[in-house]
Amino acid sequence: MHVDVSQCPLRNRVFVVGVGMTKFTKPGVENSRDYPDLAKEAGQKALADAQIPYSAVEQACIGYVYGDSTCGQRAIYHSLGLTGIPIINVNNNCSTGSTALFMARQLIQGGLADCVLALGFEKMEKGSLGLTFSNRTNPIDKHLEVLINKYGLSAHPVASQMFGFAGKEHMEKYGTKLEHFAKIGWKNHKHSVNNPYSQFQKEYSLDEVMASQKIFDFLTILQCCPTSDGAAAAILASEAFVQKHGLKSKAVEILAQEMVTDMPSSFEEQSIIKMVGFDMSKEAARKCYEKSGLRPSDIDVIELHDCFSTNELLTYEALGLCPEGQGGKLVDRGDNTYGGKWVINPSGGLISKGHPLGAT
Structure with a gap:
């Protein structure tokens, strides 16, 4: 089958319309905050910065390394909302946060969504990083x-x-x-x-x-x-979403x-x-x-x-x-x-x- 590349639609532009983060803190101290609380603060700050409700978010890419499966869901279910959207957990070592952003951007660039949340958090142990699983190949x-x-x-x-x-x-x-x-x-x-x-x-x-x-x-x-506890979030949006919600004055385009x-x-x-x-x-x-x-x-x-x-x-x-x-x-x-x-x-x-x- 022959496909005329010139007829393929251009990739959508992607904009950051809201950001939020917590203060990063030393792990393992008394009264340290748990990851759902950290994620809540970062997510709510990003939504407030974008001036949109969580219900406008169509998908979420959640990054973390140290935690059990589906911590991403637990991190936002009872703080941002239970809207049934796809939540994709991302684990990519030191590039985990940027990988969540990369995936969120691709969803909008490819026309699969108009508004995506990229959020990352970590609740770490004291000291240098080590292996979690000793009974399998070290990556x-x-x-x-x-x-x-x-x-x-x-x-x-x-x-x-x-x-x-x-x-x-x-x-x-x-x-x-x-x-x-x-x-x-x-x-x-x-x-x-x-x-x-x-x-x-x-x-x-x-x-x-x-x-x-x-x-x-x-x-x-x-x-x-140092190792740290903390969270950060960004709201990404398509050009159509930016125009519809009057966000042009605050939208920052991801050029590459x-x-x-x-x-x-x-x-x-x-x-x-x-x-x-x-x-x-x-x-x-x-x-x-x-x-x-x-x-x-x-x-x-x-x-x-x-x-x-x-x-x-x-x-x-x-x-x-x-x-x-x-x-x-x-x-x-x-x-x-x-x-x-x-x-x-x-x-x-x-x-x-x-x-x-x-x-x-």
Whole structure:
């Protein structure tokens, strides 16, 4: 059967019309809030921001990692409403929140819905992340093989070793200094004082960042994101919905969004930089620039995944903000903060704000 592509309808435009979030907090403390309460606050704030009732929402994509099946339903049934809509639970590790948004956007872009809720929450345990199921294959076993073959594996938290060694590889290959990574932690903590939702809102000196508790090798605690409890939500809508409900003045269009998974280079090049996702970020950025018609020089503000200071620097290069190997020079120029080319992680980033996986 022959299909004339020129006759296929254009993809629908997608707009963010409302957002809401909770303050991110340290997990496991006395009187900490449970996930339905966190989700309720974020969802109600997003609906209020959009000035629409929950009954206008046609589908919901709910992200979380640490919880039993159908926590997404429980999170919104008795706080936002029991309208019988499809509720899709999303679990995609550190990209869970953005994956919920990705799915919600596709539903509208494809013409399957006009208004979709993307909501993520997390109620985490104290301390570093670990495996939940020890009686089955570790999903990152092949990634760890790359790490073990090059640097070995110790008893330190695994994620800190992965991103710590990625930073070490960058230093060995390009001459990057410990101070470059520490300056990123210093910058993000400095930014956090302006974010009332941030788990930490304290400014530190560069010396304090470098002298703080070591988590792995040169990575100190002030260069690592903490585990957190929290929730965040966004209401997405089609152009028709925006017009019908008079939301044009507040609607922000999603010009491009891409999701990329591992490619052969993650495993075949014996590079920890590649193993932790450099080529995925680079390809996602390339596709976004292509679809939007924009370049790095057109952008003013960037929020990126700074699970560790090392990954922020790597992501500068993956996004094309500077040539590969020159992330340290970008840091030295101050092009990652106010007064430079970009303001990167003005929220304080994951390092200060916290990292409840489903909400970030």
